[in-house]
Amino acid sequence: MSVLAANDRREIEVHSYPLLVYALVPLAALVLQAWLPRLVGPYVWFDLPLVVTVYFSLSRRNPLQGMLLGAALGLFEDALSHHAIGVNGIAKTVAGFLCASIGVRIDVENHTIRVLLTFLLSLLCSGIYLFIYRVLLGMDMEWRGFTELFAAIGNGLLAFLVFPLLDRAQIRE
Amino acid sequence: MGGQRCRLLNSRCARTTDTAVESFFSRYRNLLALLALLVVQIVGLAVQVRRVDSGRATFDARDRAGVRLIRLWANAIVSPPERLIHASKLGAAGLWQNYLDLRHVRQQNQQLQLTIDRLRLEQAALLEDARQGQRLQAMLGFREKYIYKTVAAQVIGTSGSSQSQVFYIDKGSSDGLARDMAVITPDGIVGKVRDVFPRTAQVLAINDQTSGAGVILETTRIRGILSGNAAGQPEIIDILADQRIKPGEKVLTAGGDEIFPRGLPVGVVEKIIPDPNRDSFIQVIVKPAAHLDRLDEVLVITSTQPQFSPQEQQDIAASEALKGSEAAALNEQKKASEIMAERLPGLIDPNLPPDQQPLKDNSNPNPPPQPPLPLHPDRFTPAVAEPSGPDAGNGSTPSDSPARQNAHRSAGDRPKSPSTASRPSREPSHPRIP
Numbered sequence: 001m002s003v004l005a006a007n008d009r010r011e012i013e014v015h016s017y018p019l020l021v022y023a024l025v026p027l028a029a030l031v032l033q034a035w036l037p038r039l040v041g042p043y044v045w046f047d048l049p050l051v052v053t054v055y056f057s058l059s060r061r062n063p064l065q066g067m068l069l070g071a072a073l074g075l076f077e078d079a080l081s082h083h084a085i086g087v088n089g090i091a092k093t094v095a096g097f098l099c100a101s102i103g104v105r106i107d108v109e110n111h112t113i114r115v116l117l118t119f120l121l122s123l124l125c126s127g128i129y130l131f132i133y134r135v136l137l138g139m140d141m142e143w144r145g146f147t148e149l150f151a152a153i154g155n156g157l158l159a160f161l162v163f164p165l166l167d168r169a170q171i172r173e
Numbered sequence: 174m175g176g177q178r179c180r181l182l183n184s185r186c187a188r189t190t191d192t193a194v195e196s197f198f199s200r201y202r203n204l205l206a207l208l209a210l211l212v213v214q215i216v217g218l219a220v221q222v223r224r225v226d227s228g229r230a231t232f233d234a235r236d237r238a239g240v241r242l243i244r245l246w247a248n249a250i251v252s253p254p255e256r257l258i259h260a261s262k263l264g265a266a267g268l269w270q271n272y273l274d275l276r277h278v279r280q281q282n283q284q285l286q287l288t289i290d291r292l293r294l295e296q297a298a299l300l301e302d303a304r305q306g307q308r309l310q311a312m313l314g315f316r317e318k319y320i321y322k323t324v325a326a327q328v329i330g331t332s333g334s335s336q337s338q339v340f341y342i343d344k345g346s347s348d349g350l351a352r353d354m355a356v357i358t359p360d361g362i363v364g365k366v367r368d369v370f371p372r373t374a375q376v377l378a379i380n381d382q383t384s385g386a387g388v389i390l391e392t393t394r395i396r397g398i399l400s401g402n403a404a405g406q407p408e409i410i411d412i413l414a415d416q417r418i419k420p421g422e423k424v425l426t427a428g429g430d431e432i433f434p435r436g437l438p439v440g441v442v443e444k445i446i447p448d449p450n451r452d453s454f455i456q457v458i459v460k461p462a463a464h465l466d467r468l469d470e471v472l473v474i475t476s477t478q479p480q481f482s483p484q485e486q487q488d489i490a491a492s493e494a495l496k497g498s499e500a501a502a503l504n505e506q507k508k509a510s511e512i513m514a515e516r517l518p519g520l521i522d523p524n525l526p527p528d529q530q531p532l533k534d535n536s537n538p539n540p541p542p543q544p545p546l547p548l549h550p551d552r553f554t555p556a557v558a559e560p561s562g563p564d565a566g567n568g569s570t571p572s573d574s575p576a577r578q579n580a581h582r583s584a585g586d587r588p589k590s591p592s593t594a595s596r597p598s599r600e601p602s603h604p605r606i607p
Contacts, residue, residue: 031254033333034341041466042405044335063203071210079247080330081337082367082377084221084232085240086214088334093214097207129336136215137222138230142382142403147335 015059015170025166026052026069030076045147045154049073050125053092054118054159055166057099058108070096084137091128095121111163118159122152232383236368245370248341252373255330256343263327297488322476323357324348328468329373338381338405342471345372353432355474361438361462362386362426363471374473378465379439380407387427388439390457393417396427399439399459407440409457410448418445424459434477438462 029048037044053073057066074092078085099121108114126148133141198205221240222230236244326342344350346369354366356376364384367377377384380401388399388409395418397409409424422442428435440461448454 027250027254030333031251031258031330034251034330035255035258037331037333038328038340038467042335044333064206067203067207067210071214075214075243076247076251077333079244080251081332081334082232082339082375082381082383083334083337084218085243086218086221089214090211090218093207093210097203101203132218137218139222141336144403147403151335 014061017059017169017171021166021169022056025056025169026073030073030080033077034080043150045150046158047122047125047151047155048158049077050092050095050122051118051155051158051162053096054099054114054121055163057096058103058114058117059170061100061103063097063100063104066096066100067093068096070094087129087132088125090132091125094128095125098124111160114163115156115159119152119156122155123148126151241368244368244375248370248373248375251330252341252370255341259327259329259343293488297491300488322474323472324350324475326374326471326473328471335405336382338378338384338401338465339367339375340378340468342374342376342473343372344473345370345374347371349475350374350473351475355433356471357433357437357474358463358468358471360464361440362433363463363465363468365432366473376471379461380405380465385430386433386439387430388424388459389427390418390442391423391425393422396429397457399424402456402458406443407459407461409459410454412455412457414447414453414455418442418455418457420444424457434474 026049029052033046033048036046036048050073053066053070056069057063060066070092071089074087074089075085077088077092081088099117102108102117106113108117130141130143133139220237221232223233224230324344326344326348328340329343330341332339342356350366350369352366352369356363356365362379364376364378364381365386366374368375378401379386379399382401382403384399384401386399387396389396390409393415395412395415397412399407399409402408420442424439424442426433426435426437426439440459440463443458443460446456446458448456
């Protein structure tokens with residue numbers, strides 16, 4: 001992982017995508033996240049909206065866009081569940097912001113680094129989720145640490161598979 | 174001069190302050206935006222949560238208007254693609270099943286037709302029994318819910334989160350669905366309708382941590398509340414440790430929660446573990462009867478009141494017509510017997526006073542023959558006094574017959590004639606049979 005100097009930041013490439021990709025990829029992530037559990041049963045060890053948030057935040061390197069995308073996808077996820085709206089929204093807002101901020105400071109073109117970052121951010125989101133429920137809201141909620149670990153691994157694997165596909169949709173100048 | 178200088182300084186100060194503020198905002202723009210977004214969402218969360226009497230926090234059972242609007246939008250965006258995917262899947266499966274894989278269909282169709290005919294007859298009989306049972310229960314003041322109307326629905330999506338065990342079905346308020354309706358499969362209960370949209374509905378499964386259903390163990394008759402745990406398994410909570418509860422025992426709905434009708438299968442006891450938070454309490458892990466992870470079609474109970482389909486009404490009418498003809502035949506028989514009873518003399522008319530009983534009526538020209546009285550007493554029949562008076566030689570008159578005597582006794586009008594008084598006893602002295 002190479003840390004960039006301040007002068008190098010201007011040289012960081014900001015990727016752009018066709019407008020359709022911006023619209024369809026998050027939507028597809030939401031739909032598949034809601035539909036795929038029907039095939040895999042109780043093993044919902046992935047979070048497609050988080051993977052998409054991480055990808056676009058790293059590619060765009062704009063914290064504002066990253067956090068807005070994260071907030072929107074998180075709120076959608078909350079709206080599809082029966083829990084309070086905002087828990088996932090907060091978690092993914094923070095994830096989007098951190099991703100984009102990290103993307104500005106370090107070189108994240110490396111595929112392995114992106115996958116590792118997805119794994120870590122997945123754990124962070126789980127931690128934020130738990131913090132909001134138990135501390136902020138003071139609600140009883142059983143928690144299984146292993147499930148969250150498996151989910152983080154699943155997100156890493158998903159990132160490993162999906163990021164190269166999305167890279168192909170970049171607009172090349 | 175001094176004033177101008179001061180004004181100039183002021184304007185410079187203001188400009189400097191503006192620049193500082195601008196630079197502050199531009200420098201920390203992202204951080205401020207993050208804070209603003211977080212604060213807005215935290216305030217939104219605080220609005221949705223309330224404290225209950227026990228001090229615990231919980232979500233509002235009913236969403237506020239704003240929250241519901243967000244859910245509606247999310248549902249409106251996600252549901253159409255989900256329907257499309259589901260329809261494509263069904264279409265592919267239908268193409269194979271309906272056009273390609275058609276072996277033995279004709280034979281199956283014939284067998285099914287026969288089965289339908291048989292079941293239709295059985296259904297008519299069972300419906301009649303059910304109605305009769307309900308009438309009896311109504312007479313006893315016993316309220317019982319029956320499943321009378323269900324709506325079949327396809328599962329089109331889930332919440333996508335392992336923390337939220339809800340799923341979406343392709344029927345909504347336009348199909349007659351409403352909140353808190355029970356959702357079942359032929360195998361067992363599944364959950365209840367939590368939220369209803371125009372063309373979709375959200376169902377809260379029984380294995381969610383926030384769900385609750387009243388259940389009863391079939392053999393031990395122990396009641397409890399079914400809820401989900403973190404692993405997504407349904408478990409019965411709030412029951413005292415009991416040695417009688419064994420794995421494999423069936424769990425049924427208790428019917429007291431006003432959602433699930435009584436007696437529906439829930440599952441079987443899988444294992445019993447002690448409650449980690451309370452001594453002497455246990456948690457009974459239940460293996461659900463319905464396959465909660467692989468649901469394709471479910472039934473929503475839209476009515477527990479008697480509402481029959483036209484076909485069912487036809488069947489009932491047919492069975493009632495059959496029953497009516499039987500009743501008419503019975504009525505005819507009854508009427509004939511009544512006519513016969515009117516023509517034949519009765520022994521005792523309870524509506525008449527004793528002295529006007531039909532046996533006293535001498536208008537009958539052909540009185541029924543009376544058995545002759547015994548001449549000598551024996552151990553079975555008491556002796557009869559020798560006839561004396563104008564009726565001597567005649568043996569006895571109808572008025573002195575044993576039937577008459579009995580009629581008088583039953584009316585409390587004992588005969589006081591000396592002849593009768595001289596008899597030792599009118600009661601036959603039957604020998605005691607060991």
